Amino acid sequence: MSAALESDSDVSALAEEDVLRARFYGLMARLLASAPDGDALEVLRSLQGDDTEMGVALGALASAASAHDPESAEDEYNALFIGVTRGDLVPYGSFYLTGFLNEKPLAALRATMMKLEIERGDATSNPEDHIASVCEMMAGLINASFGPAEAGTPESLRLQKTFFAQHIAPWAGRFFADLEGAEKASLYRPLGTVGRLFVAIEEEAFRMVE
Amino acid sequence: MSELDKKEGLDRRSFLRGVGLSAGAAGAGAAVMSGSKSAEAAVDGAGKKAAGYQETELVRQAYELSRF
Numbered sequence: 001m002s003a004a005l006e007s008d009s010d011v012s013a014l015a016e017e018d019v020l021r022a023r024f025y026g027l028m029a030r031l032l033a034s035a036p037d038g039d040a041l042e043v044l045r046s047l048q049g050d051d052t053e054m055g056v057a058l059g060a061l062a063s064a065a066s067a068h069d070p071e072s073a074e075d076e077y078n079a080l081f082i083g084v085t086r087g088d089l090v091p092y093g094s095f096y097l098t099g100f101l102n103e104k105p106l107a108a109l110r111a112t113m114m115k116l117e118i119e120r121g122d123a124t125s126n127p128e129d130h131i132a133s134v135c136e137m138m139a140g141l142i143n144a145s146f147g148p149a150e151a152g153t154p155e156s157l158r159l160q161k162t163f164f165a166q167h168i169a170p171w172a173g174r175f176f177a178d179l180e181g182a183e184k185a186s187l188y189r190p191l192g193t194v195g196r197l198f199v200a201i202e203e204e205a206f207r208m209v210e
Numbered sequence: 211m212s213e214l215d216k217k218e219g220l221d222r223r224s225f226l227r228g229v230g231l232s233a234g235a236a237g238a239g240a241a242v243m244s245g246s247k248s249a250e251a252a253v254d255g256a257g258k259k260a261a262g263y264q265e266t267e268l269v270r271q272a273y274e275l276s277r278f
Binding site for chain 2 (some may be wrong): 015016017020021022047048049050052053054055058107154189198201204205208209
């Protein structure tokens with residue numbers, strides 16, 4: 001909790017819309033890296049919807065969170081993403097773009113990570129082109145946690161636009177749509193909707209940036 | 211900031227303000243985002259506990275170089 005608040009006060013240059021964008025990426029990163037624990041579910045239950053398409057999806061996510069506890073959330077997460085050898089969904093850029101893991105999209109992401117000096121958090125062997133990972137990188141770019149640009153500048157926005165175009169736009173919308181329609185999804189179904197809508201919003205917003 | 215940047219910025223801002231992001235993420239969203247600042251930490255979980263040791267590029271290179 002303090003880490004998130006810390007980064008908010010560090011980036012006083014950020015407009016409210018960008019703070020919200022970073023939080024959305026953070027929300028998706030958190031829920032797609034692992035199932036929500038009790039605290040995270042509590043936060044999801046408190047999300048307020050409004051009558052925009054996104055607001056309705058957020059309200060549905062809040063309702064779904066009310067119908068779940070950490071155990072059922074974990075069961076669902078495992079069924080969707082882990083399985084025995086693999087889950088129903090394989091949320092990696094390489095898989096969505098080539099049908100296989102550890103392909104060119106991963107190599108391209110690693111090249112970007114080197115350029116932006118983004119390091120791996122630990123010694124895990126999971127490929128970095130996982131949806132949670134690229135979402136967290138986008139949040140980091142918005143907050144200027146790494147990269148050469150200052151937070152809230154046009155330069156930062158161009159960096160974000162490039163990263164989004166290369167590592168998220170080609171596949172993330174399809175992944176979220178798949179999540180939305182996954183048979184075993186219940187808590188994660190509205191997250192799929194939220195993610196799909198958010199990717200579309202980001203695409204539209206970036207079209208307004210040169 | 212150039213004039214063009216400013217105008218584009220305003221269009222983009224007003225678009226983002228109208229699509230409903232504030233419906234969910236303001237305030238409550240911050241707590242969910244707690245966790246590490248490093249970009250890879252989100253992936254570390256995937257149902258497993260993250261290892262305490264952090265492998266940076268430098269450490270990895272040191273290991274490679276120390277192999278005989």
